[in-house]
Amino acid sequence: MSKENIFIFTEQILSKEKGFCSSDGKLLRSAVLEAAEKMNPILLELLINNEKTKMAYFVDINGTLVFDKVRFCHILQNKSFLPDSITMYKNKIGLVDTFGEYLSSKKDVVLVFPHKDCILEGDQSREDQKKDEVFYNEILAPDQVTNLLSPKAFCNAMRYEEKNKYINKHLETNLFDTDNLIIKGNNLLALSSLLKRYVEKINCIYIDPPFNTGNDSFNYNDNFSRSTWLTFMQNRLVLARKLLSQDGNIFIHIDINQSHYLKTLADEIFGEENFVEEIIWAYGSPSGGRAATPKPVNIHDYILHYAKSYSNRKQNRVYIPYSEKYVNDWFKYTDDDGRKYQRRQRGKDDSGNPIWTKQYLDESKGIPLSTVWNDIQQVYADPRAYKEGNKADVEVIKEFSGGQKPEALIKRIIEMTTDEQDIVLDFHLGTGTTAATAHKMNRRYIGIEQIDSQIQIIIKRLQKVISGETAGISKAVNWQGGGSFVYCELAQQNQSFLDQIQECKTDKEITTLTDNILKSDFVSTKINPSDVDVNAKEYKELTFENKKVFAMEILDKNMLYINSSDIDDETLPLSDKDRAFTKSFYDKVD
16 A cells, blocks of 8 residues: 555544544544554554554554554654645655655654754744744754854954944954953854864853743743754753863753753763752742742742863852851850850760860851852842832843843852853853853953844943943942953854845745745755746745745755855955954964
């Protein structure tokens, strides 16, 4: 029996059971798959009572018919069974096979989670829509990745300091050994570009990635399927580990929904032996709007702390300032000279009398830090907390509110694991809290962010920091202003096509753009442009959204940005200053 006939007969048989169909009579694939997993008797009876489906899905073993559940589920999951219009069209032009898989990317990956050994070339730049998956997330098998992770060229470099901003006319090679860096672009590609200069030179990494809840505060498109999200994180954490110094530490901020999956992934990448601690950040109290839910109220996030090498890690002792209650509870004794102390028994003498040891209050630096951080309030992130006080504080906080973590939280992480002039990296920079905090603490920093609106917030925020703004930890560290940072962008190649696709508003616009892509040099090797006709009936029948998805899929993701090795190509949209900056970054100054 042909595959097409199996599809037809299976659908006919299953449609007889109302429990497998929607109210409009359409077959519910998920309901049937669930029934198969549970070996549902109704399903088995339907299939075994028809000769054709019995032959297709049952095996005779010594006179006993055994249900081939694997084959049945494989047929149901085949994209040619109950296919959508875009799958049928891609199959027609030879972009995918009958199972909906790209012909040139056929590779079974059967490890801990799907796509684990592949590269997720995903995007976080779409701000106006949220979808079940990131707007494009090409899963590239290793044999497809040629130029994707090659070092990229930079453009639009500017240096910001207190009085003005300027493009460096004469770029010194040691510029990147002394200054701070903000990079706009895809963080996977930016991380791979940092490797040549910064491999094993980053002392501390803090990231607050999309939590994969569909409710991210920065408008990231963060509602991934779990395996896709894990691939997204795995690709970036592998590069992050390479950048960490031998005494380096990484902190990954996550919420309750993905923390356990992330912990397992991080154990594999950094090694279980290099797990330092799980920090609980209590950010609120079970009151107000949170109390409306019938279930227990969650008021904390997790921060997973790993080291590059546990035994070599840098970890400075940090204390919480004494509270009056702590002093009264512990330092109960007063010496003849009026000094408070606490005492502990350290043994007994020959007569059995206790021997006491004293610790004076002025000998201890405070309360040792625990792994539950509930004394850091989110006043830095919530403008409503500023009912009184400096007007400038209120202005700054309003600009940078919306999910940001307080500077005090980042300060604690930085002071635990770095010294002055050490390098801090945040490749999910968001509103720039990590950069602002590191700047005030006299640490060097590298920040990576892709979303345009966030970049504008970051630049404005850091300019205020340089000018001596008083919000955040400024008073705690006696911040007076000063310093500088370098801003640059990954130089786009066919990434510009992706931006144009996102901007398309009409069917005519996306059709014209698709035709232009097909005539360009940026078409994926998975497709023969001559097989695609935007005037064909099958293409015209695609929905507007599917036409946009299709346009995304025919682009070669290895050519999103310009490789640094190609910067001397005069046909590329790079200025002489862009080329000079790129050569300086990669130590290729003429």
